[in-house]
Amino acid sequence: MKTGRRTLTATAVAVVCAITVLAAPGTAFAAPTPRPSPGTTASAGTHPGEDSGAAPSRDLEAVRKKLERLYRAVAVATEEYNAAEERTKQQSAEIVELTGKIVRGREKLDDLEDRAGAAAASQYRGGGLPPEAHLMLSDDPQDFLVGAGRIRQGQHAAKGLLGEMRRTQEDLEQYAEDAEARWRKLETGRRARAKAQRKIEKRIAAAEKVESELEQEEKERLAELEREAAERAQAAWLESGVLEGVAAGATAQGRKAVAYATAQIGKPYVWGAEGPEAYDCSGLTSQAWAAAGRTVPRTSQEQWRRLPRVAVRDMRPGDLIIYWNDASHVGMYLGDGAMVHAPRPGRTVTTAGAGSMPILGVVRPGGTADGGGSEKEGGRGNGKKGGNANP
Template sequence: MGTGRRGLITIAVTVVCAVTVLAAPGTAFASPTPSPTPSASATPGASSAPTPVTNKDLEAVRKKLDRLYHEASVATDAYNLAEDKAERQSAEIVSLAQKIVKGKKKLAELRKRAGAAAAAQYRNGGLPDEAHLVLSDDPAQFLDGAGRVIQGERATKGLLAELNRTQQDLEQYAKDASAQWERLETNRKARAKAKAKIKKQISAAEKLESELEAEEKERLAELERQAALRAQTEWLDSGILDAIDGEASARGKKAVAYATAQLGKPYEWGAEGPGTFDCSGLTSQAWAAAGRPIPRTSQEQWKQLKRIAVEDMRPGDLIIYNDDASHVGMYVGDGAIVHAPRPGRTVTVAGAGSMPILAVVRPDI
């Protein structure tokens, strides 16, 4: 192993801080091959064989990779949320712009009508209708004119009131549009910041993995499988599966069918199909296909959807993972989920208890 690679492994061990070998009873990991002991006949000063990477080293790497990908997942959620808000704000700005255009046309028409009324008064010698009415000697004309005067007064007042309301509406539309632009800019900066963090964390994880030899990568993958298996076994040993017997709703079945049809497709942060997905992109698109739009991110799914007890969950429900709601999978029954794990992985089936469960939420209540 090169000096750079050994340095990264050492850093991983230091970051983890006093990581011990997987010491759970019955752990089935083979002991590493011991370092060769130099023989008495060895030539003094000769280079010794490189020290093999132990399971302890690889476990430290696994935990560091988990941390890096977890931080990338959190940043991905932040990016997706900012993206979702930006789309809604852009749509609102377009709507406000259309209202402003219509309002300006309406204001121009009202002003034209007001101008026509003023011109008519000027043609009457500047006297208001009431004055012309008083000067009339014809009683019938007087009574007929009185009705027209009242109607005219009402029309004039209505015209002025409508003109004033339209002017106020335009001012409010302009204020709202300005506020939306400010929010849009704030979310643009949030997206840029989240995107930079995602790339940084994923790049660091990929670099760390690239320093491993093929055999070490296989052992690392085995450690990952064993860690997930232990968590799933502990969850099943609690007897929880005996209490879970709910049947999927009609929409739940459609959501499960969509999600499972994506098996094998690559993970890509910020993606929601059709060729690649991130975790919440998969679940949100599955439920959209079932006719029930839900929030885009795992954190918003956790915040906005109805929470239910784990023992009451049924296929189609979403399981939110980690204390920060940074991951989500869809329960498909028999203690399993379908999910998009992380960069470098594909949409797959996993144990529902293989990660720390925060909550279960149901979209179709």
């Protein structure tokens, strides 16, 4: 029995070790960024020494849009990876908990079996006769009455012991079934995570190939085109009057989240990263709010799905701005029409215009009790066709 106990405990340790290996973090990626930086694909029909006129500009604009599509695909795959990673962590924790229950249940069952063995040994020392037989052979009426009471107590105790052993065994079988189901889910999550990782790596490689084919002058012009596109989007967003009357101040928690996020400026974007050396978009926002004392979902899609929504006109510093119709990117509002975010591979955490990308909506990790719009109001601020949110 003791050997079985040691074996089960060793098995539990092995399970935890295996979980640690399966849940080992990878890297992660995010979505497109408005902030430019040199680098992109060679523009079709442009060769060194050629005059860079309208045609090359049109070619570079096509390159810019192609890179935007590629990095947006990276962002989507990154959030798929992050979601699979979160599920893996949860399932691993559940397996660890179930393993502990199995070990404790096995120890309890061993103890019950020891007690049952002791009762059997006691009967053997009594000549192998059941207690009822000894009672019937007694000549003393008083002994008979006392013995009858003890037999009834012993029968109840034996019945209770057997019942407890049966229930413990049933619990162990259920724990084992649950653990097996969690293992299957863990394996499914591992495959989903690996698939998302392959998508990320493939799309990043495609984008880097495009950028590597550009001449230095083309890279500089491309960076300028990216800046101009972001500035046009921001100007149109501001001119819509979306921020008129927006003057809400940050809460104490919001200020802490903003302070954390802005302190990360300059750190590289790495897909799947949650700091402290690198971040992807949702890794930055989730860690910033964790530093402020509030847990928020890990991915931008879950942040959009589960956090209270507020109208754009009601947003305040610390709120999270969700971008694109698929909620594949997120930044943190700083006030005065600006936000901080981790843009995409090859970039660093930076500030940008809050309207420089199509806004899906705004969510508030701190809730809406101390001011702000409702989920219904937040819906009116959504850009349903990929455009910037309206007031």
